Amino acid sequence: MADQALRPTLTAEEATSYSLSIRPTSGGLAFCICPITRDGVSFSTFLPYSSSEAPLYKMIEELYYQDELLSLPYAATYLYYEPSQATLVPDELLISGQEALWLTPQRETEEAESVQRKTTSTLALSYRLPDETKSFVLAWDQEAYHFLRRTLLLLEPRPYFAPTLETRRAYTRRTRGYELLIQLREKHVDCFLLREGELVAFNTYAIVRSLEAREIAGEVMYYIVALWRHFSLSPDTDHIHVSYPCEGAEQVTSLLKASAECLHELLKDHITSVQVEPYQTLTHQ
Template sequence: MTKTYLVDQSFDASITTSYFLSIRSSSGGLSFCVLDPVTNTYIAFANIPFVDKSADGIKTQEVLLQEELLQLPYKKVLFLYESTKATLVPSALYDQSKHHELFALNHSATDDEIELTAQKIRMADAWNLFSIPRFMYHLVKTQFESVSFYQHYSPFVETCLLASQKKQGESVMHISVHEHFFDLVVLKNRKMVLCNSYNYKHLNDFLYFVLFAFEQLALDAKQTQVILHGISNKQNPLYKELKKYLQQANISKATTQFKFSSHMRIQESDKLLFHNLFNLAICV
């Protein structure tokens, strides 16, 4: 994937304190976008692909310190960290003083090199408790003093639940595809019954976990809608193979919660691939 850098002509560096900046960190690099909340329109988008396996995130640090748009002040800064190390805790059971205990229910909480943080997913009435590498946490915190941290379940679940409000009585499976894992969110009658992530290396791994979820949740393959996110076209092998088993499978559409400046000419594929980034402002 090549670098993308788009800035609308309406972007005004003198009034960025009225804009929202959303940043996404993933295994494939760093991407960010700028939202004008007055018009509810994205007026800047950048994707800088790289692989950073260093213990202290040297490449990530370089991008954060060198990209011009990231040096400006913003009204809100939202930092999205993509990782499977997260757990959803019902609000009735959530206790901020017990982060390590709650996190340890699903993940190792003995690592001294992580920070645990949580954000509420309002429509799910649950808290998303997740870990972020300590070096990354402090790196971002140093550059953006008032930053809010998120894990990708937050925008994904909020988006799925928002879309379900007009689907009373229906069952819907949402699949969000990442480079080495995918997320499953299953809704029945507008209520979430599953939210989980699965690592996969091969196509058969992907199919196994999806079809196993259908079996375990007693979903009707002919009646359950299956929506794939993070895939930009129907030639994708995951989509083509899944379609053989689940005829109701379709690729998601770009966010309907926000607009994109027509002058930037963001590719439709980018709107789909970076869906969590573009939906992150829903969480504010």
């Protein structure tokens, strides 16, 4: 949580010189206000949800009306979302308006109606990689997206991993060999294979055992080994970069940090180059 003494008091007119970045994450909403130019001070904070049982859009709506900073007319607003599904598609195969065809259809379950009512409708979104001929097709909460689109008119949606991915793509342009980027988030892990700035492959996996750091690390290790063998990577010339979030509920971020450290312990005796570091989505524009 940011120091409230540093909390800005912006007028609607002053807000047009700032951008707003928001990230719905574990347990609440992280947001950051940054000046468009170098003048001015950035401010970031984390607002916890009052309940985890309500639909996501209801929890976001409550916070939106609770904090006046979220409702100002900013020059730009960026939504960094955690997709429930994601896939990488060559641009020549992607048809505008038909992105949902690349996602797994939502299926009716045979559970009780009370459970069915909690099923979340999703919306297909796309994100084109800069300087690439590939795009991500991703699914996110439809009601939450439409609420934010109505209330924050200049809304640009981006997957939460976009800033870290671009940083690592830039890094691999200056290095040799492949890099396997492992990005941890609550109940999921996203895996990116990079070489000389190009995204070679991508996959996302659900984490089944998500209560203990060693269990999470063991499960993620299984996916790392499978990808390492599939692409015939070298323990001497290729690299692994493990990142964990520092935005979100402390209980979740602490667990994922511990999981990343466990992964490092499992990998360090087998892979020459293994890095572990946190990622903070909202410091990027």
